[in-house]
Amino acid sequence: MERGNFGSKIGAVLASAGSAVGLGNIWRFPMECGSNGGAAFILIYLLCVFFLAMPVMVAEFVIGRSSRSNAVGSYRVLAPGKPWVVSGFMGVLAGFLVLSYYSVVAGWTLDYTFESLTGSLMSESDFGRFFSDFVSNPWRPVIFLSLFLLLTHCVVATGVEKGIERYSKIMMPMLLVIILILAGFSMFMPNAIEGVRFLLTPDFSKVTKDVVLSAMGQAFFSLSVGMGTLATYASYFNKETKLLPSAIGVCTIDTLVAISAGFIIFPAVFSVGVSADSGPGLVFITLPYVFQEAFGSVPVFEYAFSGLFYILLLLAALTSSISMHEISTAYIHETFKLSRPKAATIVTVICLVMGVACSLSFGVWKDVTVMGRGFFDLFDFITAKFLMPLGGLLICTFVGWDMNKKLVAAELDSRFTSLLMILFSWVAPIGIGIIFVYGLISG
Numbered sequence: 001m002e003r004g005n006f007g008s009k010i011g012a013v014l015a016s017a018g019s020a021v022g023l024g025n026i027w028r029f030p031m032e033c034g035s036n037g038g039a040a041f042i043l044i045y046l047l048c049v050f051f052l053a054m055p056v057m058v059a060e061f062v063i064g065r066s067s068r069s070n071a072v073g074s075y076r077v078l079a080p081g082k083p084w085v086v087s088g089f090m091g092v093l094a095g096f097l098v099l100s101y102y103s104v105v106a107g108w109t110l111d112y113t114f115e116s117l118t119g120s121l122m123s124e125s126d127f128g129r130f131f132s133d134f135v136s137n138p139w140r141p142v143i144f145l146s147l148f149l150l151l152t153h154c155v156v157a158t159g160v161e162k163g164i165e166r167y168s169k170i171m172m173p174m175l176l177v178i179i180l181i182l183a184g185f186s187m188f189m190p191n192a193i194e195g196v197r198f199l200l201t202p203d204f205s206k207v208t209k210d211v212v213l214s215a216m217g218q219a220f221f222s223l224s225v226g227m228g229t230l231a232t233y234a235s236y237f238n239k240e241t242k243l244l245p246s247a248i249g250v251c252t253i254d255t256l257v258a259i260s261a262g263f264i265i266f267p268a269v270f271s272v273g274v275s276a277d278s279g280p281g282l283v284f285i286t287l288p289y290v291f292q293e294a295f296g297s298v299p300v301f302e303y304a305f306s307g308l309f310y311i312l313l314l315l316a317a318l319t320s321s322i323s324m325h326e327i328s329t330a331y332i333h334e335t336f337k338l339s340r341p342k343a344a345t346i347v348t349v350i351c352l353v354m355g356v357a358c359s360l361s362f363g364v365w366k367d368v369t370v371m372g373r374g375f376f377d378l379f380d381f382i383t384a385k386f387l388m389p390l391g392g393l394l395i396c397t398f399v400g401w402d403m404n405k406k407l408v409a410a411e412l413d414s415r416f417t418s419l420l421m422i423l424f425s426w427v428a429p430i431g432i433g434i435i436f437v438y439g440l441i442s443g
């Protein structure tokens with residue numbers, strides 16, 4: 001069966017960056033900064049990105065391109081008969097679970113985009129009640145979840161070059177342009193300088209071991225490492241694509257987007273006197289209030305700012321969901337010899353069923369629990385606490401200790417190969433192990 005390929009180096013980098021850039025950059029990263037010392041958290045986060053998460057990314061690139069296969073097939077090619085294939089199955093399972101609950105939040109974003117552009121959102125007086133009523137509704141969130149999954153499906157089913165690469169080349173530049181526009185707009189709001197000062201001034205008094213572990217967890221969550229997503233994408237890289245520079249490029253774009261989101265959000269929240277650590281309700285409750293307070297006297301600005309912000313969130317969600325979908329689609333497509341559209345349809349239907357369960361756990365199924373958790377929290381717990389850290393640990397350990405060293409060196413083709421091997425073999429596994437153990441202890 002002929003496999004697809006990315007048609008250009010920039011396409012490969014933008015697709016991989018799109019996989020990394022998601023809701024976590026624009027929502028979760030500023031929230032973590034606000035709670036954990038501003039620039040102090042950023043400094044720790046950068047160390048975690050480039051010394052822990054990036055080695056996992058490079059290791060995934062090595063596995064994917066050298067095997068030219070999906071997340072499961074890659075281990076069958078590189079380590080036939082060995083148990084490493086478990087890591088591939090974990091990645092496929094994580095792809096299903098993450099896409100299912102991630103699409104619920106992405107569906108909320110799609111609804112808020114629609115409400116913002118029509119002016120309905122900014123006409124509300126109680127955003128907390130509006131959000132609570134929306135997520136507990138048995139039908140409306142499911143409709144937008146379905147629409148979002150359909151958008152993702154249409155891109156993945158089209159193929160690698162004509163679908164994933166083509167739309168990444170469109171969506172990633174759009175996302176970056178919108179970030180620049182919103183950040184520029186936000187910087188001219190009253191008291192914006194206080195928000196900038198908060199973001200750029202480190203408060204090391206807030207740095208604890210929990211903050212360090214939060215930074216490591218955010219780095220892995222943000223860059224989508226440990227699931228085999230990037231190994232799947234790398235299987236479509238051509239031989240001219242340099243793996244280490246590509247990984248550096250992806251990490252740089254991902255980090256710039258996250259920090260730029262801070263330049264959008266913190267000047268805005270400081271301009272109206274809202275707490276910088278407003279928590280998970282920041283995007284869907286606090287920010288609409290900020291938009292209303294800041295631009296209420298000029299409705300066109302109010303609608304434009306809120307509309308652009310939620311379009312930004314939607315683009316970020318879509319670029320990530322495409323990569324999550326592709327993990328499972330590539331596995332089914334290549335393993336069972338089904339056409340790409342059929343494989344994508346199977347993945348979409350399964351994720352839709354599980355996504356509906358996750359969505360209803362906020363409303364009519366809120367009392368339905370497994371291990372004391374609703375479906376949304378259960379899927380998040382399984383992937384964040386088990387599948388992703390264990391996946392990252394196995395990926396680095398495989399490349400660092402078991403994979404053919406000459407093959408690894410040939411794929412890396414870098415003067416930093418020796419340093420990378422140390423990161424694969426020791427630094428990243430130890431760091432990930434700490435995250436894993438602490439996550440289990442903290443529950």
